[in-house]
Amino acid sequence: MSSERSASVFELRPCQRCMVRHSGVCGHLSDSELAELNRIAHIREFSAGEEILSQGEPTQFFGTVQEGIIKLCALESDGAKHILGLLFPSDFVGRIYNRESPFSAEAATDLKLCTFSHDAFERLVREIPALGHALLEKTLNELDACHDWRVLLNRKNAKQRVASFLMMLARRSELMHCPRNAPLESPHFEVPLSRADIADFLGLTVETVSRQFTRLKVDGVIDVMNARQFRVLDPQTLEDLTGRHFGDDES
């Protein structure tokens, strides 16, 4: 990669400061390829609640999440909204090869997105094989994650679902704050969804989610500082509660 000189240092400067430089779809591009991608890149910010993609509408742009969290939602014909998944920093948003997005995307928190216009990006995908491969890998990872949630929804009870969800958030938050090999000792993390959204995501009701939170709290597993700020006090117990083996439990 040091042999390519067609990309000036100047052109790459924005990427060098990017937090997700090596984990996004841009992760494995050569300097010249990265410069080409960077030429069509355009940072956009969204505030919590804003819609980024609308289900059924043509996709205007793709993007890599730099900061914040995105909710992917499916809108039922009866108006109900279901959360299909969450996107975290370094994840890719937008459905390639499909003018109509099969889901909508909404900023769960304030958001910083590195966007690419639809046409320019699809052209680059055709021109840069590595970009196509990166997209394939991202998609495969998303599929794996979806499979995991499928198992969770299939066979786990309310407590296990909530524990799994918190574990996921704690891990994610950890990864972001200490990119190294931290020993799972996160002080606190933010839950980027309302209780209603959590319930929807986990296939439960608000009431059940709330009850599970308080049970975890009185058991001393977590600390709920306010509705959106949590602290994991007993990571091991939480991990066990996610249900690797259903030899739970006390109460």
Place this chain on the structure above:
Amino acid sequence: MSSERSASVFELRPCQRCMVRHSGVCGHLSDSELAELNRIAHIREFSAGEEILSQGEPTQFFGTVQEGIIKLCALESDGAKHILGLLFPSDFVGRIYNRESPFSAEAATDLKLCTFSHDAFERLVREIPALGHALLEKTLNELDACHDWRVLLNRKNAKQRVASFLMMLARRSELMHCPRNAPLESPHFEVPLSRADIADFLGLTVETVSRQFTRLKVDGVIDVMNARQFRVLDPQTLEDLTGRHFGDDES
């Protein structure tokens, strides 16, 4: 396609007789590309119950399903097995870019697979961009299907789940037998899974699945000829019972 002469008619003959010629990952290749892929292709047959990929083990080969149905399974650490999805003719099996398969695959019925050895196929993916794009599209479709099942598991009750499952099978079976635009009047179709597998797939128990089948039967919606042969008597009612679940498809 008539302009390329590097691929002899002889080389392409096996593909010309292939039922899934235009819907597999090979679907949009040029004649010469197809010939190259064909050179590493090797038809393999499996009988029902045989394992095709083992979770956690290196992938030996990839393949396109020609006939039969594959179960994708996740093996939990406690030994439990969960069905993640089903693969139908024209679907692609095998996890590229990941030596260890994150799931196992098992023949649900007798199976005919057009296989490609791991290394040769990954080389071709690098050489033939269209192949990478086809894989990406397949994966995106699988992801969409997974999203659909996720919604189903989230918010649908037993009857809706069973109805959705039968609807999916009826549609699939229809597509295979009459590739044209049949008006959803399939005489009968086979359920390629045992009750236990269906229950697992739908996040229910065998008993519940069985009860729903009999209720649909006494209501005159379906006819259960034997444990695996079904007939849809009232497609409209069945459709309604699915609870507005528009995306059909598997996995």
Place this chain on the structure above:
DNA sequence: CGCGGGATTGAGCCGAATCAATGCAGGTGG
């Protein structure tokens, strides 16, 4: 013909949904 595994049916129970209050914080206007 009897055996065995999958499928069906039945009775009772339990966990999560539902229905219904209450609590709590942030914002707004008097």
Place this chain on the structure above:
DNA sequence: CCACCTGCATTGATTCGGCTCAATCCCGCG
């Protein structure tokens, strides 16, 4: 500063769908 409102979260009481446990049926097969 307080009273009030509004939206979200928590807590409690009750109901109900699907699970569990257990018996029986069905059908292929030696």
